[in-house]
Amino acid sequence: MQSEGLKLILSGPSGSGKGTIVKELIKEENFVVSISATTRKPRVGEEHGKHYFFKTTEEFEEMIAKEELLEYANFCNNYYGTPKAFINETIKSGKDIILEIEVQGAMQAKSAYPDAILIFIMPPTFEELQSRLIGRGTESNDVIEARLNRAREELLAFKEYDYIVINDNLEDAVTDIKQIVQAEKLRSYRYKSYIEQMLSN
Amino acid sequence: MQSEGLKLILSGPSGSGKGTIVKELIKEENFVVSISATTRKPRVGEEHGKHYFFKTTEEFEEMIAKEELLEYANFCNNYYGTPKAFINETIKSGKDIILEIEVQGAMQAKSAYPDAILIFIMPPTFEELQSRLIGRGTESNDVIEARLNRAREELLAFKEYDYIVINDNLEDAVTDIKQIVQAEKLRSYRYKSYIEQMLSN
Numbered sequence: 001m002q003s004e005g006l007k008l009i010l011s012g013p014s015g016s017g018k019g020t021i022v023k024e025l026i027k028e029e030n031f032v033v034s035i036s037a038t039t040r041k042p043r044v045g046e047e048h049g050k051h052y053f054f055k056t057t058e059e060f061e062e063m064i065a066k067e068e069l070l071e072y073a074n075f076c077n078n079y080y081g082t083p084k085a086f087i088n089e090t091i092k093s094g095k096d097i098i099l100e101i102e103v104q105g106a107m108q109a110k111s112a113y114p115d116a117i118l119i120f121i122m123p124p125t126f127e128e129l130q131s132r133l134i135g136r137g138t139e140s141n142d143v144i145e146a147r148l149n150r151a152r153e154e155l156l157a158f159k160e161y162d163y164i165v166i167n168d169n170l171e172d173a174v175t176d177i178k179q180i181v182q183a184e185k186l187r188s189y190r191y192k193s194y195i196e197q198m199l200s201n
Numbered sequence: 202m203q204s205e206g207l208k209l210i211l212s213g214p215s216g217s218g219k220g221t222i223v224k225e226l227i228k229e230e231n232f233v234v235s236i237s238a239t240t241r242k243p244r245v246g247e248e249h250g251k252h253y254f255f256k257t258t259e260e261f262e263e264m265i266a267k268e269e270l271l272e273y274a275n276f277c278n279n280y281y282g283t284p285k286a287f288i289n290e291t292i293k294s295g296k297d298i299i300l301e302i303e304v305q306g307a308m309q310a311k312s313a314y315p316d317a318i319l320i321f322i323m324p325p326t327f328e329e330l331q332s333r334l335i336g337r338g339t340e341s342n343d344v345i346e347a348r349l350n351r352a353r354e355e356l357l358a359f360k361e362y363d364y365i366v367i368n369d370n371l372e373d374a375v376t377d378i379k380q381i382v383q384a385e386k387l388r389s390y391r392y393k394s395y396i397e398q399m400l401s402n
Binding site: 184 | 321323326327353356357359360361362363364365366377380381383384385387388389390391392393396399400
């Protein structure tokens with residue numbers, strides 16, 4: 001049955017390893033990662049339409065006005081946002097789109113796309129999260145403390161998600177997500193036209 | 202994470218092959234098939250507590266009165282029903298229970314167990330269902346016609362189910378159900394105590 005791809009929204013606290021999981025998933029051709037639009041200047045090696053859709057501030061604000069963005073935010077005087085068009089084209093082609101969004105953006109995305117599948121990536125324990133953040137050795141204690149507090153808050157949002165994937169082991173976490181995708185493709189609402197056609201013959 | 206098993210309700214029209222699927226599933230030790238209670242006499246080889254729970258009419262009516270049955274019906278002056286106790290013991294042990302119930306019983310079961318997972322087994326096409334029913338060669342045309350009409354009605358109930366599994370190929374259908382089970386074990390509501398404990402440390 002050829003049908004629309006799924007919209008997968010992945011969130012998880014810093015240190016949950018969601019970036020690595022996404023990199024693993026998109027090795028399979030049915031997964032496409034959402035491309036953000038931004039007004040910041042391209043860095044060396046970054047390509048338009050691959051890493052970002054690079055926009056002028058005027059273009060970006062026009063996208064906002066036309067409601068062409070699923071969600072957007074402004075960091076350090078640059079806009080970042082998720083264009084709906086790319087998501088819609090991807091799912092129409094039958095591929096599954098992955099949106100890596102933080103908790104608040106995920107809630108916005110869910111209200112725009114009620115059929116999106118929300119997956120929360122978790123560290124196995126809070127201590128593990130702590131040691132992963134410290135392990136990077138790149139952040140000050142204050143930054144780590146702030147991130148842990150934020151992680152604690154974000155973890156409380158788990159109830160708003162459809163699924164929890166505990167990232168104890170990368171391979172298992174990737175398998176979990178693939179199984180969620182397989183199961184979600186068997187949801188009854190996706191079979192409406194198939195069954196109606198079957199019965200009309 | 203040790204937690205309760207799932208309650209899987211499998212329905213599907215006669216000829217959908219759900220019986221064969223159940224036989225395949227219970228080869229895995231995490232699946233247990235629900236055992237019915239009945240007042241009919243045991244046939245040769247049938248064991249109490251394995252094929253059925255054999256009850257006197259008085260015992261059965263006491264189970265009805267005490268609301269110990271998930272659903273029950275009377276065929277040819279014999280009661281048949283699904284005891285809740287066996288279901289509850291099974292899921293408490295962490296195993297997943299399979300209930301093979303027809304559409305109407307499945308709706309009753311869903312209202313008793315809102316967290317039950319409803320899976321509808323479908324033939325790949327209506328023609329295939331027809332040829333499977335005729336292929337048995339054991340039924341008259343009238344019986345086949347009546348079953349097809351009933352199948353048509355039952356198929357319309359697909360919307361009430363969580364998932365659709367098309368039984369085109371036995372192995373694929375069994376894999377689909379296993380993937381549904383794996384995904385359902387990742388549902389966020391199942392992680393409530395896990396996450397609360399994680400954050401309380």
